[in-house]
Amino acid sequence: MTERVLLVDDEDEFVEALAERMRNRGMRVSTANCGQDALDLVDAEPFDVVVLDLQMPGMNGMVALEKIKKRQPDIQIILLTGHATVASGVEAIKLGATDFVEKPVDIESLAEIIREAKATKVVLLEERTEERIMEIINQKSW
Numbered sequence: 001m002t003e004r005v006l007l008v009d010d011e012d013e014f015v016e017a018l019a020e021r022m023r024n025r026g027m028r029v030s031t032a033n034c035g036q037d038a039l040d041l042v043d044a045e046p047f048d049v050v051v052l053d054l055q056m057p058g059m060n061g062m063v064a065l066e067k068i069k070k071r072q073p074d075i076q077i078i079l080l081t082g083h084a085t086v087a088s089g090v091e092a093i094k095l096g097a098t099d100f101v102e103k104p105v106d107i108e109s110l111a112e113i114i115r116e117a118k119a120t121k122v123v124l125l126e127e128r129t130e131e132r133i134m135e136i137i138n139q140k141s142w
Contacts, residue, residue: 003027003118004046008038008064009053009080018051021107027114035059035067042068047075048118049098051110054081054088062091069096074124076117080105 005027009015012033019029030045032038036059038050050068054061065077079092082103089100098117101110 003114004048005029005114006032006038006041006045006047006050008032008035008050008056008061010034010056011053018105018107022111022114025107025111027111035061035064038064039067039071042072042075047072048121049114050075050077051114052077052079054079054092055083062088062095065092065095065097074121074128076121078110078113078117 003026005022007015007019007022007029008031009018010033015031015033019031022029030041030047032041034056038052041047042050052061052064052068056064059067061079061081065079068075068077073096076098077096078099078101079089079097080101080103081088092100098120099113101113
């Protein structure tokens, strides 16, 4: 099953180059250049994973992460940064990020992280579906 990925970074050349490399690995990739565009796309399309730059003008990655998780809690978010600190990594995980990756990113490592994140999303959705089925069964008086 193909991973549906939203790649968000304010560096146009970086986004296009990374998106192309991800597409070459069979992923369906959409791109955004700012946090607000990412939110608009998350509202409009289903994604498994968002790869989100931490440092962006306007809405930074942490704010975008928090807003995306409120709108779509099952989306897995991987923060991507060239300015990693332990504190920002811890904060990102607390806000619901799946992983925290430093630039320059190794495409094979990132692809594996994306595949694992999608698998996590599938498990979460299956658990939620099973819970809903059990609720329905328990409500019926068969």
